[in-house]
Amino acid sequence: MVRLEKLVNSTKPIRAGEIVYRQGSQFDKIYAIKSGSLKSVAVDESGDEKIIGFHLPGELLGIEGVYPEEYPASTIALETVVMCEMDYTGLTKLCTEIPSLQNQVFRLLSRDINLSQAEHSKSVDQTAEQKLANFLNNLSARYEARGFSQTEFPLTMTRQDIARYLGMAPETVSRLLKRFKEQNVIEINRGTISLSDTQALEDIVVCAVR
Amino acid sequence: MVRLEKLVNSTKPIRAGEIVYRQGSQFDKIYAIKSGSLKSVAVDESGDEKIIGFHLPGELLGIEGVYPEEYPASTIALETVVMCEMDYTGLTKLCTEIPSLQNQVFRLLSRDINLSQAEHSKSVDQTAEQKLANFLNNLSARYEARGFSQTEFPLTMTRQDIARYLGMAPETVSRLLKRFKEQNVIEINRGTISLSDTQALEDIVVCAVR
DNA sequence: CGACCTCTTGAATGAACTCAACAAAAGTGG
DNA sequence: CCACTTTTGTTGAGTTCATTCAAGAGGTCG
Numbered sequence: 001m002v003r004l005e006k007l008v009n010s011t012k013p014i015r016a017g018e019i020v021y022r023q024g025s026q027f028d029k030i031y032a033i034k035s036g037s038l039k040s041v042a043v044d045e046s047g048d049e050k051i052i053g054f055h056l057p058g059e060l061l062g063i064e065g066v067y068p069e070e071y072p073a074s075t076i077a078l079e080t081v082v083m084c085e086m087d088y089t090g091l092t093k094l095c096t097e098i099p100s101l102q103n104q105v106f107r108l109l110s111r112d113i114n115l116s117q118a119e120h121s122k123s124v125d126q127t128a129e130q131k132l133a134n135f136l137n138n139l140s141a142r143y144e145a146r147g148f149s150q151t152e153f154p155l156t157m158t159r160q161d162i163a164r165y166l167g168m169a170p171e172t173v174s175r176l177l178k179r180f181k182e183q184n185v186i187e188i189n190r191g192t193i194s195l196s197d198t199q200a201l202e203d204i205v206v207c208a209v210r
Numbered sequence: 211m212v213r214l215e216k217l218v219n220s221t222k223p224i225r226a227g228e229i230v231y232r233q234g235s236q237f238d239k240i241y242a243i244k245s246g247s248l249k250s251v252a253v254d255e256s257g258d259e260k261i262i263g264f265h266l267p268g269e270l271l272g273i274e275g276v277y278p279e280e281y282p283a284s285t286i287a288l289e290t291v292v293m294c295e296m297d298y299t300g301l302t303k304l305c306t307e308i309p310s311l312q313n314q315v316f317r318l319l320s321r322d323i324n325l326s327q328a329e330h331s332k333s334v335d336q337t338a339e340q341k342l343a344n345f346l347n348n349l350s351a352r353y354e355a356r357g358f359s360q361t362e363f364p365l366t367m368t369r370q371d372i373a374r375y376l377g378m379a380p381e382t383v384s385r386l387l388k389r390f391k392e393q394n395v396i397e398i399n400r401g402t403i404s405l406s407d408t409q410a411l412e413d414i415v416v417c418a419v420r
Numbered sequence: 421c422g423a424c425c426t427c428t429t430g431a432a433t434g435a436a437c438t439c440a441a442c443a444a445a446a447g448t449g450g
Numbered sequence: 451c452c453a454c455t456t457t458t459g460t461t462g463a464g465t466t467c468a469t470t471c472a473a474g475a476g477g478t479c480g
Contacts, residue, residue, distance in 0.1 A: 042331065046416035050331040064327065066320035072327070092313060099306045106302065109319035110276030116323060117274065117282070120330040121252065121260040124377030128436065159459060167334030169437055174460055206256035338468065369427065379469055384428055 004101070007090045010034070014081045020061070023074040027065030029085045033057050036081030037156045039165075042073035051165035054078075054157060056139070058146030063109065078156040123166070126205075131166045132176045133204035136186070140195055155193045214311070217300045220244070224291045230271070233284040237275030239295045243267050246291030247366045252283035261375035264288075264367060266349070268356030273319065288366040333376070336415075341376045342386045343414035346396070350405055365403045 011031075014020060020031065023042050033055055040052040052073045055061050065071040066088070095102040119138075123131055144150035159177075163170040180186045185201055187194040195201060221241075224230060230241065233252050243265055250262040262283045265271050275281040276298070305312035329348075333341055354360035369387075373380040390396045395411055397404040405411060 044328075044332065050334070052327055052331050064320060064323050067317035067324070068321075072324050092309070092316065096306060096309045096312060099302070102306060102312060103302060106315065106319065107277035109316065109323065110274060111278075113274050113319065113322045113326060114277070114282050116326040116330060117262055118254075120326060120333070121262050122254065123330070124260070124333065125374070158457095164335070170458090171438085171460080172436060175436095178460080380426090381428080381470085382468060384426095385468095388428075 007086045008084050011083045014077045016077050016079050018077050020075045021071045024070050027069045030062040032084040033059050034082040037078045038075050040073040040075045056142050128168045128172050130205055133201045137201055152194045154191055218294050218296045221293045224287045226287050226289045228287050230285045231281045234280050237279045240272040242294040243269050244292040247288045248285050250283040250285045266352050338378045338382050340415055343411045347411055362404045364401055
């Protein structure tokens with residue numbers, strides 16, 4: 001543990017809009033988010049920007065860069081962010097000495113594969129309404145897993161970001177959020193969302209009818 | 211290398227429709243496909259079956275099970291399949307002794323994350339036509355990477371499987387394949403597909419117009 | 421040869437998109 | 451602190467793509 005902590009440095013605050021690492025740049029560090037949230041954005045071969053995902057306080061970041069030793073997406077702060085950074089080479093060296101740490105890293109990577117595949121297979125075949133409800137539930141679960149409220153949390157990304165992440169038009173996000181508000185499923189005040197009826201949200205995800 | 215090979219066994223042939231491992235069963239082995247192809251299927255919380263993906267000759271299988279130590283999906287042979295199996299615990303032990311092997315496994319896992327995320331962010335925001343063209347290109351690239359022809363390969367999965375994997379109706383797959391045939395982009399004879407105009411296929415993926 | 425399954429084709433419906441205009445909020449500079 | 455600009459969010463109307471439902475064609479196997 002002590003030796004692990006020696007690998008870790010705290011960064012100074014990163015302001016909204018600043019880039020932590022760029023797509024294609026040399027992979028060297030992984031990060032843990034102390035506070036604030038970020039988005040990952042990648043330009044694909046057809047030249048348009050895709051939103052790969054969002055990153056919340058307490059989560060790890062950058063591990064996707066292990067292979068092929070470059071970050072596959074750029075990561076941008078959505079608000080002021082403070083992080084810890086850790087040298088990856090140092091981590092792998094330590095892993096060979098501490099088998100339990102090695103296994104931990106294996107599990108971490110495997111979990112990311114499963115999360116990513118689960119999202120993929122879910123999002124296919126869902127209506128826009130289901131995708132958005134699922135997105136909100138997903139944020140809620142992730143905030144809860146890190147000790148924050150699961151019913152009230154900041155919605156730091158723009159409608160446009162959400163839309164591009166979920167593969168829909170920003171107008172559709174706007175209309176659906178309005179519908180959720182009308183049905184008293186959620187409330188939104190100045191960047192903070194409250195899930196007033198989490199059961200309803202989950203019902204929407206699995207079936208779309210109520 | 212010799213020690214690695216000691217961990218590996220060859221399986222007897224598995225017939226079409228047979229299950230290699232079941233969703234939720236204890237994770238213990240990873241597999242390499244010597245010949246034949248398979249599909250991964252998972253039942254999600256809403257109770258319906260999702261097609262997670264397809265597995266081609268030469269590819270690895272089962273590594274997604276590392277965390278949480280159970281296979282997240284069932285894997286079913288689409289035709290007669292022969293595989294190698296390898297004990298995972300033995301592999302991790304060997305990794306602690308051979309740092310280069312550890313790094314290789316890290317890379318393998320990381321690559322899977324990136325492949326899965328790339329597919330995800332692609333499939334979002336694409337028309338059915340683009341998704342299908344991309345799917346065919348993907349199969350082509352994977353066959354090529356393993357030394358097979360990139361322009362002619364077996365299409366072992368049913369239209370239904372393809373449809374559910376891509377999140378569309380089987381009728382749509384049928385109609386689109388017909389359109390591709392009419393445009394002389396592909397040919398299909400008794401389970402074998404030929405990509406007659408790979409450039410056209412790639413053009414469809416990036417833009418949908420020609 | 422008939423039964424079954426997969427695949428194909430057609431017509432009508434509907435969900436989400438585009439385009440366009442407007443409203444609200446957040447920055448910016450005097 | 452207020453006017454101004456810019457960005458972000460909302461709302462409406464018409465269009466499009468993929469779906470659903472239904473029916474028929476083709477292949478496979480007992």
